Amino acid sequence: MKQFVDENFLLSTKTAQTLFHDYAAKMPIIDYHCHLPQQQIAENTQFENISQVWLNGDHYKWRALRANGVDESYITGDKSDREKFRKWAETVPYTLRNPLHHWTHLELQRYFDIHEVLSGKNADKIYDQCQEKLQTEDFRVRGLLKKMNVKTVCTTDDPTDSLNFHQQLKDEGYEIPVLPAFRPDNAMNLDDLNKFNLYVKKLESVSDVSISNYTDFLNALKNRHNFFAKMGCTVSDHGLEEIYCDDYTPEEIKGIFEKAISHKEISPLEHRKFKSAMLVEFAQWDAEKGWVQQYHLGALRNNNTRMLSQLGADTGWDSIGDFSQARTLSRFLNKLDRDNKLTKTILYNLNPSDNELFATMIGNFNDGSVAGKIQYGSAWWFLDQKDGMTRQINALSNMGLLSHFVGMLTDSRSFLSFPRHEYFRRLLCDLFGTEIENGEIPNDIEWVGKIIEDISYNNANKYFGWNI
CATH class of the missing domain: 3.20.20.140 (Metal-dependent hydrolases)
Incomplete structure (x- = not known):
């Protein structure tokens, strides 16, 4: 396999x-x-965290979150960035056969060298790993393009x-x-x-x-x-x-x-x-x-x-x-x-x-x-x-x-x-x-x-x- x-x-x-x-x-x-x-x-x-660069403005993900029964406050509302990421992580296992499932893990691998399958169980750990890298010079916008x-x-x-x-x-x-x-x-x-x-x-x-x-x-x-x-x-x-x-x-x-x-x-x-x-x-x-x-x-x-x-x-x-x-x-x-x-x-x-x-x-x-x-x-x-x-x-x-x-x-x-x-x-x-x-x-x-x-x-x- x-x-x-x-x-x-x-x-x-x-x-x-x-x-x-x-x-x-x-x-x-x-x-x-x-x-x-x-x-x-x-x-x-320089983005403060993964939610700001990954979830803000991405209506592909927003549609999936809504379909998964997530309240709008966790999507475009006033919940914290960490709370929004947790909801996305909890949603990802339900996106099987949707391209979002592939893109999510390709992006975690290519940018952050994270090879775990994202879920609610590891949401906080992955959020912290990404946040640490996003504070470095190489992870500013131009570094991401390069x-x-x-x-x-x-x-x-x-x-x-x-x-x-x-x-x-x-x-x-x-x-x-x-x-x-x-x-x-x-x-x-x-x-x-x-x-x-x-x-x-x-x-x-x-x-x-x-x-x-x-x-x-x-x-x-x-x-x-x-x-x-x-x-x-x-x-x-x-x-x-x-x-x-x-x-x-x-x-x-x-x-x-x-x-x-x-x-x-x-x-x-x-x-x-x-x-x-x-x-x-x-x-x-x-x-x-x-x-x-x-x-x-x-x-x-x-x-x-x-x-x-x-x-x-x-x-x-x-x-x-x-x-x-x-x-x-x-x-x-x-x-x-x-x-x-x-x-x-x-x-x-x-x-x-x-x-x-x-x-x-x-x-x-x-x-x-x-x-x-x-x-x-x-x-x-x-x-x-x-x-x-x-x-x-x-x-x-x-x-x-x-x-x-x-x-x-x-x-x-x-x-x-x-x-x-x-x-x-x-x-x-x-x-x-x-x-x-x-x-x-x-x-x-x-x-x-x-x-x-x-x-x-x-x-x-x-x-x-x-x-x-």
Whole structure:
């Protein structure tokens, strides 16, 4: 019987073990999409204890705790950090077959060299062991990045963000590039007109552009797009239920914007048209600058309005949606391609029933100008686990070229999440290794090893043009 999370964890064949240990394991990490707080990198934050770096803000764990019957006071409430950790430790044995069980123990091993199985019985001991290490210089934020061999971090930032911490890191000459990504979701959301108008005021302030009409609004956003570019940004990102590509006229969009800033009711059709127009504008700006644009599609957010009102967004009340993606996504990409405005693009789906849809959609717009120009992105959010990753890899393998895939990302708010790259690489090596031993792939370890290295690191490095 194999030991739990040993050196050959998830590697079921000798060939898989060779591919991982000789090729994948040594590759650095490019985390091209995450939600890490750039301030904590700039300030090289030292966390007081494991709860602060591991439990705060992690709604994956929060959902598991709630499912285990843990009171909210131990999750987002006023209980002490030690008490919160105890509740998480007591919950971990109940997470068997959930990816949290694997990630928990990979993270304890890789960062803290703790190889025990976490439970309520050893919670205090492990809490103290982690706390002792977290007080050392090597366990400040930058030490944690270095420990995982991270070479680039790409954060997610609203157009109104000052990027002052990115500037601070740039001025300092910090060895790991921390780059912003342009995430303009708030600029196209008219669900709450009070919130939207506050956003317009903030945009006015940071862009130094007076906004009284739609043209001003675009000019202010373009100003921020240019500013992000000066700060080293080469990536945009959008978190949407679906792509919007309704027909509209410029006059219609101007009128909708006028209604929005006048607090007049916006119809659902008008909202879709506004989103459609904004997405085209953003995509065209990205194409002008040669950026990579990312679209995360399919999340049904903020389902529990009672808890949303208490805790706010991104606190664990989201799920997979069942939106119809194919026809509108095709129209949107085709509109950009027809006008020669389709830049490098990564598409992520949250509903696994869309795997083959997305894997084939990218082939419609790969024009030979760049290898893997349109990417089917890694398994995302609820899908970044063993089954979800494997299904995404298989869909891309069957219907595209896995060899040009830009690989894994963390999409995380935690500095302890980087073993997810290792988790992905182990699964990738196991798939290749098993098929080599089954005679389905040539037994050319050197070539397959190169493909593994490319997917792990080299492809992303080349695709994003960072040349690290």
